[in-house]
Amino acid sequence: MICRxxxxxxxxxxxxxxxxxxxxxxxxNEYISxxxxxxxxxxxxxxxxxxxxxLVDQIEYLLRHExxxxxxxxxxxxxxxxxxxxxxxxxxxxDDGYESFHDNILPILELYxxxxxxxxxxxxxxxxPKAPRGKEKLYPKIISLEKLKxxxxxxxxxxxxxxxxxxxxxxxxxxxxTAASLPTRQYLGLxxxxxxxxxxxxxxxxxxxxxxxxxxxxxxxKPRIMVWPYGKYNRLAVETAKELGLAYHYTLNxxxxxxxxxxxxxxxxxxxxxxxxxxxxxxxxxxxxxxxxTFYFSNFNKNDLAWRKLHLDSFVESMFKxxxxxxxxxxxxxxxQFLSHSCRALNMRNMSVLIxxxxxDRAKISDLAQLLDLDGLVFKDxxxxxxxxxxxxxxxxxxxxxxxxxxxxYQLCYDESELxxxxxxLKKKIFFSDNESRLLKSLSLGVKYIASDKEYxxxxxxxxxxxxxxxx
Numbered sequence: 001m002i003c004r005x006x007x008x009x010x011x012x013x014x015x016x017x018x019x020x021x022x023x024x025x026x027x028x029n030e031y032i033s034x035x036x037x038x039x040x041x042x043x044x045x046x047x048x049x050x051x052x053x054x055l056v057d058q059i060e061y062l063l064r065h066e067x068x069x070x071x072x073x074x075x076x077x078x079x080x081x082x083x084x085x086x087x088x089x090x091x092x093x094x095d096d097g098y099e100s101f102h103d104n105i106l107p108i109l110e111l112y113x114x115x116x117x118x119x120x121x122x123x124x125x126x127x128x129p130k131a132p133r134g135k136e137k138l139y140p141k142i143i144s145l146e147k148l149k150x151x152x153x154x155x156x157x158x159x160x161x162x163x164x165x166x167x168x169x170x171x172x173x174x175x176x177x178t179a180a181s182l183p184t185r186q187y188l189g190l191x192x193x194x195x196x197x198x199x200x201x202x203x204x205x206x207x208x209x210x211x212x213x214x215x216x217x218x219x220x221x222k223p224r225i226m227v228w229p230y231g232k233y234n235r236l237a238v239e240t241a242k243e244l245g246l247a248y249h250y251t252l253n254x255x256x257x258x259x260x261x262x263x264x265x266x267x268x269x270x271x272x273x274x275x276x277x278x279x280x281x282x283x284x285x286x287x288x289x290x291x292x293x294t295f296y297f298s299n300f301n302k303n304d305l306a307w308r309k310l311h312l313d314s315f316v317e318s319m320f321k322x323x324x325x326x327x328x329x330x331x332x333x334x335x336x337q338f339l340s341h342s343c344r345a346l347n348m349r350n351m352s353v354l355i356x357x358x359x360x361d362r363a364k365i366s367d368l369a370q371l372l373d374l375d376g377l378v379f380k381d382x383x384x385x386x387x388x389x390x391x392x393x394x395x396x397x398x399x400x401x402x403x404x405x406x407x408x409x410y411q412l413c414y415d416e417s418e419l420x421x422x423x424x425x426l427k428k429k430i431f432f433s434d435n436e437s438r439l440l441k442s443l444s445l446g447v448k449y450i451a452s453d454k455e456y457x458x459x460x461x462x463x464x465x466x467x468x469x470x471x472x
Contacts, residue, residue, distance in 0.1 A: 023285070024288055026087060026088055029084055030089070031070060031090065031259070032090055033093055033266065034091070034267065035094075035250075035252065036094045036095070037096055037098065037140075038100050040052065040104070043273045046137060047271050047272055049273060050273050052100075052108070054273055054275070055104075056108060057276055058279050059108065059112055061276065062283070067089075067090050069090050069091075069114045070086065070090065070091055071158065072091060072117055072265075073158075075265075079259045079260060079262045091265070092115070092116040094116055094118050094119070096121060096140075096162065096167070097118070097124060097142055097162065098143060099144070100140065101143060102143055109154075109156050110156065116157055117160050117250070118160065119227035119250075120161070120162055121162045121164070122164045122214035123164050123210075125145055128141070148219070159221055160224075160227050160250070161223050162227045162229060163182060164207045164208070165207060166182040166207050166229055168229075170184055170187075171186055171188075172344060173336075173340040175338075175340070176189075177373075180230045182204065182207075182228065182229055182230075183232045183234045184373070201236065205243075205244070212244060212245065212246070222245070225250060226249045227249075230252075234394060235397060247263060248262060248265065249263065249264055251266055251267065252267055253266040253398060268286075293430075293448065294324040294325045294450050294451070294452070295324065295326045295430055295449070295452075296322065297328045298329055301329050301332050302330065305335060308342070312341070312345060320349045326352045326353070327354070328353075328355075328451075329342060329343070329353060329354070330355075336372075340371065340372050343373050352375040353373075353375055354378050355372065355374055355376075355378070356379075356380055357378065357379055357380060362384070362388060365377065369399070370395050375396075375398075376396070376409075378403070379401070383403055383406050386406065386407045390407075410428045410449060412429075412430050414432050416438060430450070433450055433451065433452045434454065436454075439452065
């Protein structure tokens with residue numbers, strides 16, 4: 001057991017993350033929601049699967065340590081003041097509509113009297129997606145309509161929407177990169193253009209309506225929950241879902257859940273089939289992972305297009321070795337296709353991308369938010385208007401915004417004197433380090449957010465000092 005804990009602990013350090021020492025506290029009427037996918041007898045290569053024995057062990061652990069399973073109706077009732085949620089409340093959810101829910105999960109839920117939300121992709125039930133050659137193990141068997149109807153009769157299970165045919169990727173640009181279908185205005189290759197806003201909105205609305213119609217027609221149920229595929233969504237999607245009667249939406253966002261805000265449930269994704277010690281640590285800390293963030297301001301886009309096309313692969317690999325939390329690229333007018341390609345290349349190597357805008361380019365905010373697979377914007381040396389921040393957040397609600405202050409999530413700080421003002425460190429400021437001594441001084445004072453345009457080795461998350469890393 002000690003060896004497993006040590007290996008798990010060291011594994012977290014290797015990604016620049018550390019677990020806090022103490023158990024996390026719980027507020028009144030707070031709940032945690034766990035997100036599972038396939039639960040086979042044995043896991044064989046699928047990182048999102050949890051084997052049946054592990055699921056049983058996790059339920060047993062939760063019961064032994066005085067966690068309390070709840071249904072989503074319990075959350076609604078608590079919101080209405082009809083009851084309080086029990087302490088350490090846990091809401092179980094299972095995504096995608098796999099056959100293992102009927103064969104393996106439901107008998108366990110019934111044995112332990114555990115409620116659950118089951119999210120289905122209706123087009124998959126009508127015709128299961130075909131696995132690409134060599135990836136069959138990553139495509140679990142989809143539940144049949146007959147078995148789904150039996151599941152729907154259980155008083156423990158709430159059936160929810162997971163889209164009709166949007167749990168997939170669509171083409172993002174002419175380079176044939178792809179991105180999640182639901183929040184993306186796709187690139188129409190045959191017409192060499194992006195989908196218009198109206199076309200995207202119509203596709204979104206029709207898909208959600210078809211998902212609802214399937215559940216009502218085949219199961220005789222009226223769904224009220226929308227579970228976003230891949231946890232990706234935007235405000236237009238939320239508004240459209242609510243117009244169609246899906247008043248509640250489930251995401252994979254970070255944060256806590258309270259019954260006074262039932263319309264948005266943030267879930268903790270269970271991956272890599274955690275062992276008992278790993279699952280215990282996740283629950284004790286409510287999946288808390290503290291890590292320092294680095295922002296690397298790249299000069300890559302300052303070169304001409306021909307140079308960038310020639311050197312994109314080497315640039316991506318150099319960033320992968322440096323491992324900043326975010327790579328910041330300048331927006332280049334008239335070069336949206338290759339910029340989209342660059343963002344996707346970095347995303348494929350598990351790096352987040354921010355786009356830096358000048359005042360002259362601020363009119364492009366909405367287009368960038370819809371047509372690039374990016375994680376945030378940086379406003380160069382000017383304060384964005386509140387409506388500009390909202391225009392970006394409308395399509396990228398999980399994206400971050402960096403600027404001079406105001407409604408921005410982070411503010412760039414160049415003034416070294418502020419490093420001595422420890423009260424300032426509590427604010428979400430990014431300290432720009434343009435030399436190694438300044439960077440080390442920032443780190444010694446406990447700064448969490450560092451920006452640089454120099455490839456210092458100590459910029460990497462892997463080697464940040466661990467002092468002051470733990471949650472008090």
